Amino acid sequence: MTNPETVEKLSVDLGERSYDIIIGTNLLDRAADYIKEILHHQRTIIVTDENVARHQLPRLEKSLRDGGIEFETIILPAGESTKSFAQLEKLCERLLEHRLERKDMIIAFGGGVIGDLTGFAASILRRGMDFIQIPTTLLSQVDSSVGGKTGINTGQGKNLVGSFHQPRLVLADVTTLDTLPARQVLAGYAEVVKYGLIGDRDFFLWLERNGRDLINGDRQKQIHAIKTSCTAKARIVAEDEKETGRRALLNLGHTFGHAIEAECGYNDTIFHGEAVAIGMVMAFDLSVKMGLCPEQDAARVSAHLVSINLPVRLTGTDHPVCNVKMTADRLMEHMAQDKKVADGTLTFVLASEIGKGFLTQDVDPDRVREILELSLY
Numbered sequence: 001m002t003n004p005e006t007v008e009k010l011s012v013d014l015g016e017r018s019y020d021i022i023i024g025t026n027l028l029d030r031a032a033d034y035i036k037e038i039l040h041h042q043r044t045i046i047v048t049d050e051n052v053a054r055h056q057l058p059r060l061e062k063s064l065r066d067g068g069i070e071f072e073t074i075i076l077p078a079g080e081s082t083k084s085f086a087q088l089e090k091l092c093e094r095l096l097e098h099r100l101e102r103k104d105m106i107i108a109f110g111g112g113v114i115g116d117l118t119g120f121a122a123s124i125l126r127r128g129m130d131f132i133q134i135p136t137t138l139l140s141q142v143d144s145s146v147g148g149k150t151g152i153n154t155g156q157g158k159n160l161v162g163s164f165h166q167p168r169l170v171l172a173d174v175t176t177l178d179t180l181p182a183r184q185v186l187a188g189y190a191e192v193v194k195y196g197l198i199g200d201r202d203f204f205l206w207l208e209r210n211g212r213d214l215i216n217g218d219r220q221k222q223i224h225a226i227k228t229s230c231t232a233k234a235r236i237v238a239e240d241e242k243e244t245g246r247r248a249l250l251n252l253g254h255t256f257g258h259a260i261e262a263e264c265g266y267n268d269t270i271f272h273g274e275a276v277a278i279g280m281v282m283a284f285d286l287s288v289k290m291g292l293c294p295e296q297d298a299a300r301v302s303a304h305l306v307s308i309n310l311p312v313r314l315t316g317t318d319h320p321v322c323n324v325k326m327t328a329d330r331l332m333e334h335m336a337q338d339k340k341v342a343d344g345t346l347t348f349v350l351a352s353e354i355g356k357g358f359l360t361q362d363v364d365p366d367r368v369r370e371i372l373e374l375s376l377y
């Protein structure tokens, strides 16, 4: 007898734009059953990247074929550089070549790069088309596939061109994580930790005990962590869809992290989640330096990330980021380009303890520089 599959269902409450997040095992093989329920007519276009296509695409295609859903597939290059104007243009052209109609469904099948780019294309094609997220990385399952932020990077910084466009459904199948490279699993784990740090101390304590198992492929623990993360994200998105307030808490570590990514040039030197791990440690260190957070909490955050093998500093380890020559000035310049700048002032996500994140604009740039220098030298 085969094991029964585990399936958890949540919803993002946004009135008529509400949608379900389904989390479980082997959902890919039953994807057609879920997708059929929201199709206007039986035609879809899958957008994926070459790695996901190699490892996971046959499962999705078989499910759609068996379910009688017509589909085309577009395979893009893998990697952060695909989130560009050039690839957006190519994707839009290719989608239109497939004679895409407004009522067709686009399926973003991949990690955050495919989800962000495809979601953005869906938001502008034919003045807005429906799309489904089938996230295949831990990062995209706990974060990027939920909440409707879509976009691309430009020479000026990350995600500076984009839109809010909610998916119609999110299907997170943990069995897709089996083929994800270990370093990518770790990078996604940083975003899981983030939910504990901004609002759920108990979840952080659970991660201290169970994080290693989750990373090593324990399905039930993966499902628990994804469900807890998505529940937190869905609640915040329902309260503040367009990020006029509370949603910005989800950016813990991201202002620092984006600056590090920009300085590295959006390549494999550092993955988004790794940059966020370093950024979260910087945010806690800054909170301590400003007298707002106990030192032992910052030390505990850093110790957990180190125990999991995530980078927490810009120097002193054999992580590739430590070979990049950076200065605090350059990083400060990148931070000034951040989307969270308003009237020339950056909003920071700081913490008063593990599980209590808050937003503030009241941060002395000299303290920020000290934190960057602490990490760099």
Ligand code: NAD
Pocket (backbone or CB within 6 Å): 049, 050, 051, 052, 055, 056, 078, 079, 080, 083, 110, 111, 112, 113, 114, 116, 136, 137, 138, 139, 140, 143, 144, 145, 146, 147, 148, 149, 150, 158, 159, 176, 177, 178, 179, 180, 181, 184, 187, 272, 273
């Ligand atoms: P990614 O999409 O680049 O995927 C990482 C790598 O794993 C790629 O090489 C991909 O081809 C490969 N891959 C994906 N799934 C696989 C699988 N199951 N098996 C084997 N290989 C697989 O990166 P990511 O970490 O998923 O996403 C990062 C992006 O997400 C960044 O651009 C970031 O800005 C964005 N993001 C967006 C939001 C949002 O709210 N929209 C939130 C967080 C991050």
